[in-house]
Amino acid sequence: MARSALTRDGVLDTAAALVKEHGPDALTMRRLAAELGTAVTSIYWHVGNRESLLDALVERTVADLGTLRPRGGDPAERIVSVAALLRRALRDRPHLVAMVHERGLTERMFLPAQRALIHEAHAAGLRGARAAALVRAVQFQVVGHVLVERNRERSPTQSPAEPDLWGADTAPDTAAGTDADPELAAALAAPIDTEAVFTAGVRALVAGLLA
């Protein structure tokens, strides 16, 4: 990759790819150099050191979240589309997003999405504190959902498995929680179509907030 002249951008590209695929720990200066086909020390000339390299990747990620184009016929649809685009963006680069968060730039990363949401809230006739509440609610919903979703994907077999946890045939103290409520047990134990849950949740939330 990037066989020709070594560039700062080239270094960042390869570094970003490495982090996206294997996480920040996999980004060692020696491995990056090997990937780029240069000496380890050449990298330092272009990006300073490892820390500022990571900072640059974080800056890039924040910028990437700035390109957000809502779609849909009415404000409610467009708000849902913002949420969906945000979810997609966060899911695509979990490690980089985590790095943004570690550096305290989460709020700045969410700014473009916030602006889009404000715009749609106004278009829907919502103003002031109610518009602010909508912005925060959607943002929290998306972030929370992505966190839960990532977690589920990384450990498909929960320990202990959820059916065992919520089933009616388990220990007495479990019974106190769910035994008398099989519908609840089913709701919490069933395999989840997370994308469906996501859109349904956001749609309901938005409907409620615009009502």
Added chain:
Amino acid sequence: MARSALTRDGVLDTAAALVKEHGPDALTMRRLAAELGTAVTSIYWHVGNRESLLDALVERTVADLGTLRPRGGDPAERIVSVAALLRRALRDRPHLVAMVHERGLTERMFLPAQRALIHEAHAAGLRGARAAALVRAVQFQVVGHVLVERNRERSPTQSPAEPDLWGADTAPDTAAGTDADPELAAALAAPIDTEAVFTAGVRALVAGLLA
């Protein structure tokens, strides 16, 4: 610390303290050995290696979240108290919680809180899907809030500062978002008493879900 005979528990105590205060990266085997006053290699006899040491710390954290005693006169109050206790527990050990999350044990960590919430939902007469919705909603609210809160504390001076972002005197494209809505701008720009926001939010959420 732990001057006498080296114990597995003693190693874990010191390691946990190190992680709580300085994060997992600060937990090097050599530093831990220095803190314990032993040879680096002695630690290996007690805990295997660094990875299983971290695993043990994660197990401890999951167990710590298991001691959750709701307080309050009615279900709504007790649900709010569960949320508050959960928030406190997550805030007290952010690094350890992050490690739990990385290992895909987040759901197991939240199980005791979920059981408590289910119990209170039932006590309030909520059953089935509505009870499940309450459990998830409260959990998301707490996690989302703690994430935002942590982020704010770690970077008290946001870049760019929020007043500049939401004020009426900034660039045209900002105006498109907020200029016509000073109350919204104020709501999003004002310094936040996060604890007040938290309890107010949870109270409103619970009231809405129990109504």
Added chain:
DNA sequence: ACCTGAACACCGTTCAAGT
């Protein structure tokens, strides 16, 4: 202006050896 290898101070881990 850009790239290099040698060298430094770290790191986790293994292992043979002690008691």
Added chain:
DNA sequence: ACCTGAACACCGTTCAAGT
């Protein structure tokens, strides 16, 4: 059963030296 130091293969970083 428990602890130790030496040694290994890593790591980020500095620096003097090359072109």
